[in-house]
Amino acid sequence: MSSARVEPIRPIVAPWAPDSWRTRPAVQMPTYPDKGELASCLDELKALxxxxxxxxxxxxxxxxxxAQEGRAFLLQGGDCAETFSQCSSDTITNRLKVLLQMSLVLVHGLKLPVVRVGRFAGQYAKPRSADAETRDGISLPSYRGDIVNSPEFTEVARIPDPRRMIKAHARSxxxxxxxxxxIDGGFADLHHPEFWELGWVEQSPNAAEYQKMVTAIGDAVRFTEILIGRRMQSLSRVAFYTSHEALLLTYEESQTRQVPRADGWFNLSxxxxxxxxxxxxxxxxHVEYFRGIANPIAVKVGPGVTPDALLRLIDALNPDDEPGRLGLIHRMGVGRIADNLPPLLDAVRREGRRVLWVCDPMHGNTESTxxxxxxxxxxxxxEEIEQAFDLHAAAGTRLGGVHLELTGENVTECLGGARQLTEADLQRDYRSTVDPRLNYEQSLEIAMLIVRKRGGMSDPQGDS
Structure with missing residues (x-):
């Protein structure tokens, strides 16, 4: 009997094109009343x-x-849903400041490079639990983000307008x-982290700890430059990347292109x-669209996902097991993560699939007051972040990043934190049109928590 190894038969993969998603069931998509106007807007978008x-x-x-191998840590954060009106210099600057501050804390505490990815420059579409919203007996289409319609509860505002896609592209x-x-102008220069400071720093309960980190990094940079006799130019700028939920597939298709001297199709939005x-x-x-683009991609994983379903999704989205290709962003909720995450971790580890595990501690913990x-x-x-680190350590896997909804503004949308915000505080400065966000102070607390938690744990896979 031959002992030759028999290779498994690989399934036949259907041909892919930027528009092949149109042959599959598409959910969370608006219905545009004027198909001619939609086609005209998509043609315009393709030329931009x-x-x-x-x-x-x-x-x-x-x-x-x-980050997947423990040589870096992903910080992904930004607005739950951008609005056209918030495309202002102050809003963008403050958002950038809080992400820089958080990354400074993480770099200092974890002794690792931080991959900075913002939920901005395209996060204009939002999924909804129902196609219609009813108030006082009147039903109108749900607000699906500024790229689709307006939040005002009027018939005209809620009509999906394809020209909003062009406006979203311009705002992005x-x-x-x-x-x-x-960044190119030196705003992110590590020699001058004081440029990133927001008004709260001196009054915050975390001010002393943050300033201690800033001082320590500044001293280390100056000492190193004295030793080598020159300024380290690499510290004068950092890389920032954008991300958004690719929900509106008509828009994403219009931005999917081939480029010279690179294989494949890229979503260039x-x-x-x-x-x-x-x-x-x-x-x-959506899975059909995503399987064909060359970008790194991610998928949100909730408590209802089974190990078998997750493995089949990984096979579809990363059949070649490409490093850095696929992120799995688990969003379980503090009361469900201990039961629902370990079976997924065990299955992926057992099958040897290469993925980047990321914790979204926001979406499973939403409630109404x-x-x-x-x-x-x-x-x-x-607590969900803390449990995530512990569960990954127990499973022999690695938590490689966090995915947060946050803002650089002094909003009062999430309860608790260093200032112990209460339900009475919510009405003081609640600005979100969709989901509640961490304010800048709460965001920095999370960064410090990650340092304390991950910094005090050994890497389960021994690579960092």
């Missing part, structure tokens, strides 16, 4: 310049591969242009698109 480059995309994929381009200008939990059906349109506000409790967010 891209927002990112394939070189940037491939560079991010390599950094995510490093403005945001990216300003971010790049700030963002560096790092992801699939939401509501659109992760293996046979659905007695005074009608949608909120999240800081202690639940904190």
């Amino acid at each position: 310049p891209p927002l990112v480059t394939s070189r940037e995309i491939l560079g991010l994929k390599q950094q995510l591969a490093d 381009a403005m945001t990216m242009n300003f971010v790049r200008s700030l 963002t560096h790092f698109p992801w699939i939401g939990m509501r659109t992760a059906d293996l046979d659905g349109a 007695s005074n009608g506000y949608k909120t999240r409790r800081f202690k639940n967010i904190r």
